[in-house]
Amino acid sequence: MTRNIAFWRLLGALALTVFFAVIWEGLRFNYDFENFFQQDDPELAFYQEYRSSFENDNDYLLLALGNAPDIYDSLFLEKALALEKELAGLSKVASVVSLLQQEEPLIGPFGVRLRPVLDWSSQEALETSAQRLSEDSQWKGNLLSESEKYLLLFIKNQQMIGKEAGDSLYVAIESAVRSSGIPDYRMAGKIKAQGVFVDLLQQEFSLFMGLAGLWVLVLLWVLYRSWWAVLLPFTIISLGIFWAGSFLLSTGGELDVMLVMQPPILMVIGLSGLVHFLNHYQNSLRKGMPKEAAVASMCKELTLPVFLTALTTSLGFVSLYFTQIISLRWFGLYTGLGVLFLFLALITILPWALYTFPPLASSANLRWARRWERTLQWIFGRMQEHKTAISLGFIGTSLLAGVCMAQIKTNGYIVDSLPEGHPLKEDFTFFDRVFDGSKPLEVSLRVNDPSRNLFDYAVLLEIQKLEDFLRENYKTGNLLSPLTLVKGIHKAQNGGNPKAFSLPTEARYERMTPMLDRWIRENEWGLWTDSLEAGRISARSPDNGSFLGHRQHQRLAQFVxxxxxxxxxxxxxxxxxxxxxxxxEQVTRKVFAGLGVAFFLVALIVGLLYRSWRMALIAMVPNVVPLICVGGVMYALGVDFKLSTSIVFAIAFGIAVDDSIHFMTNLRMLLEKGMGLEEGIRRTFLTTGKAIILTTLILSSGFLVLAFSELEIPWFTGVLVSLSLVVALLADLLWLPLLLRPLKKHLENHVDPINPDRQKLPK
Structure with missing residues (x-):
């Protein structure tokens, strides 16, 4: 590349920067719970239709008010009632349900009268209510804790409430609770979780950018000890990240729990590619090559391999697009494109900078280069002496790790991303332990016989059997369904006796039909459609994880x-x-399916590069090892497959394969110059080996920045990807050369007869 071409590339980069600066829209953060649903799942389409008939099942906030030794204190109850009335009057609050204003009907000879479930008009009335509630399973565990120390306010907010409106509503609710004079309270629900997650995302973004930026500056100074070799590369990387971020925001993307990791990931990947370019440039200068010739040689020999590594890294991220989970799809797609933006920044700005600024080489750098060469020579010698042991070691380790990996179960929780001990996670755990749970449980009911409806006695008997099974299978207490209305009327006809909260005999049921018909028509509960053909069972259950949940769902399907x-x-x-x-449950399977596509595409790239399917297969072998080893480590640490860990494999493969690409590309160039395979491997080990080691140290330490995260997804990504990169380095330096040796004749026997000095690649 000439100085003139480098200048025009620089102008192109500046024009692109101005364009992205003009369309910059500012940072947007979001945590949409539904972005983690499988978009191609027919169950999602069914649920969307289901909630159009009923309601969204998670638009509520659970508020537990505590009093010691129990809630039966008139002063506490007055404060709680005042709070409930204030909350019910808030905009965006649809309703508040609790025992405080709950009334139950009593049917006697003179008609229907309503009785407060909780009456504290006098001490005697309060004691009577306490005695009655202690025996009533309709309310215990549901709106009243089993210990009777906590009272639950079930706050329904506006359906499908937006992020900003949800935040405002939660702030108003929290303010009211704080000023209520009740110090012991707990809250959990979507509008709270959504706000907490977005706040965490903003904090994490600032933390990641600060740590990653500082780390890159320090590392550049340690490597090059020149002000321009620190600031200019940092500027190039920052511009690439700016291009990627502006493109994301201008196309409607938002920073969520996944995409908040994009900038630091791009920063370390960009630095890795930059080090490959600068390492080649310095080596050329040490050989006595003029600066202009060194820059031209760098561009000629490294543009293709660095592009290929950027492409394979991008493919690793893009493979997440196959998961059909919105959050993972956009993270994979935008980060994959971001890697290509970084490559574009490198090839458009770096050549001009190297032409313009003084050379980097120095005597200190030369001394370090000699130490590097001596160290790598020693490692290469030891590798020749222990070929069999190295191969057996990698094979044995991979087999053992593979056996362990096969035993990892898939398991995840609703608030998986939060660390242990986080206040929000503790609140959800509290409701799982003290009340029926925090996790919504919804079951759709539909009558198949057109001559019947949900309130046909035979249908109610089936619902009764189903409810009994749900209570036992999901360890939940109170269930709301069409049967609840029938049980409530039966209880009312028996003077409010808690034991009468049950399905009556068919004869008794026939006698309550006139009263039942009136309440059915009112249909204020949202548990059945007007046609009475469809209904729902709605409840809450503890969040015991998707592993147990999957088995619970299987048992339910078998029971049905x-x-x-x-x-x-x-x-x-x-x-x-x-x-x-x-x-x-599905994300692991889909991540590995996408990973299979990425494997195929990378193998195809290597195959086209060498025009040999054998070389493609050999190149892939060392890149399977780090993935299997990560699985083995996960098993040893008791880490399950889930959204936050499955993505590690796609990211790790896309980055780890870069070392193989660099090694194979350099070896390819030496073979084309007529060098034998043995000498080509040795020369590649001594030259490209240094760059591979440096970039692995850069990448692995850079990913460890994510380990400072409070969120589970960035933490696992940082630690496990760093581990996989170190294993990939060992596999590419120690095992890949040994795997190539059996192909010696295959590679060396293809010499162009017209030009014997030019090595032909095998077909």
């Missing part, structure tokens, strides 16, 4: 298939929690 009359009732599990459980 074997125990319920399909001619009467069609039952289908649905809801946001069920969809998240399915996402955890």
């Amino acid at each position: 298939a074997e125990e319920l009359d399909k001619d009467l009732l069609q039952v289908r599990l649905t809801g946001t929690s069920y969809l998240i459980d399915k996402s955890h």
Whole structure:
């Protein structure tokens, strides 16, 4: 490349920077719970139709108010009632349900009268209420804790509330609770979790950018000890990240729990590519090559291999697009494109900078280069002496790790991303432990027989069997369904006796039909459609993880298939929690499916580079080892497959394969010059080996920046990807040369007869 071409490339980079600066829209953060649903899952389409008939199952906030030794204190109850009325009057609050204003009907000879469930108008009334509630399973565990120390306020907010409106509503609710005079309280729900996650994302973004930027500056100074060799590369990398970020935001993207990792990841990947360019440039200068010739040689010999490594890294990220999970798809796509933006920044700005600024080489650099060469010579010698042991070591380790990896289960939780001990996670755990749970449980009901409806006695018997199974299988207490209305009327007809909260005999049921018909028509509960053909069972259950959840769902499906009359009732599990459980279950399979596509594409690139399928297969072998080893380490540490860990494999492969590409590309150039395979491997080991070691140290230490995160996804990504890169380095330096030796004749026997000095590649 000439100085003139470098200048025109620089102008192109400046023009692109101005364009992205003009369209810059500012940072946007988001945490949409539904971005983790499988978009191609027919269950999602069913749920979207289901909630159009009923409601979104997670638009609520759980508020527990505590009082010691129990809630039966008139002063506490007055404060709680005042708080409930204030909350009910807030904009965007649809309703507040609690025992404080709950009334239950009592049916007697003179008609229907309503009785407060919790009456504290006098001490005697309060004691009577306390005695009655202690025996009433309808309320215990649901709106009243088993210990009777906590009272639950179930706050329904506006359906499908947006992020900004949800934040404002939660701030208003929290303010009201703080000023209520009740110090012991807990809250959990979507509008709280969403706000906490976005706040964390903003903090994490600032932390990652600060740490990654500082780390890059320090590393550049340690490597090159020149002000321009620190500031200019940092500027190039920053511009590439700016281009990628501006493109993301201008196309409607937002920074979520995944994309918040993009800038530091791009920073370390960009530095890795830059070090390859500068290392080649310095080596040329040490050989006595003029600066202009060194820059031209660098561009000629490294543009293709660095582009190929950028492409393979990009493919690793883009493979996440196959997961069909919005958050993972956009992270993979935008980060993959970001890697290519960084490559563009390198090839458009770096050549001009090297032409313009003084050479980097120095006597100190020369001394370090000699130490590097002596060290690598020693390693190469030891490698020749222990060929069999090295191969057996990698094979044995891979087999052992593979066996361990096969035993890892898939398991995830609703608030998986949060660290242990985080206040929000503790709040969700509190509701799982003290009340029925924090995780919504939804079951769709549909009557198959057109001559019947949900309130046909035979159908109610099927619902009764289903509810009994749900209570046992999901360890939940109170269930709301069409049967709840029937049980409530039966209880009312028996003077409010808690034991009468049950399905009556068919004869008794026939006698309550006139009253039942009136309440059915009012339909204020949202548990059945006006046609009475479809309904729902709604409850909350503890979040015991998707592994147990999957087995619970399987048992439910088996029960429905074997125990319920399909001619009467069609039952289908649905809801946001069920969809998240399915996402955890499916994401591992889809990540590895996408990884298979990435393997194929990278193998195709290597095959085209060498025009040999054998070389493509050999190049892939060392890149399987780090992935298997990461799986083995996960098993040893007790880490499960889930959204936050499965993505590591796609990221790790895309980056780890870069070392193989660099090694194979350099070897290819030496073979084309007529060098034998043995000498070509040795020369590649001594030259490219240094760059591979440096870039691995840069990448692995850079990814460890993510280990400072409070969120689980960045933490696992940082630690496990760093581990995989170190293993990939060992496999590429120690095992790949040994794997290439059996192909000696295959590679050396293809000499062009017209030009014997030019090595032909095998076909």
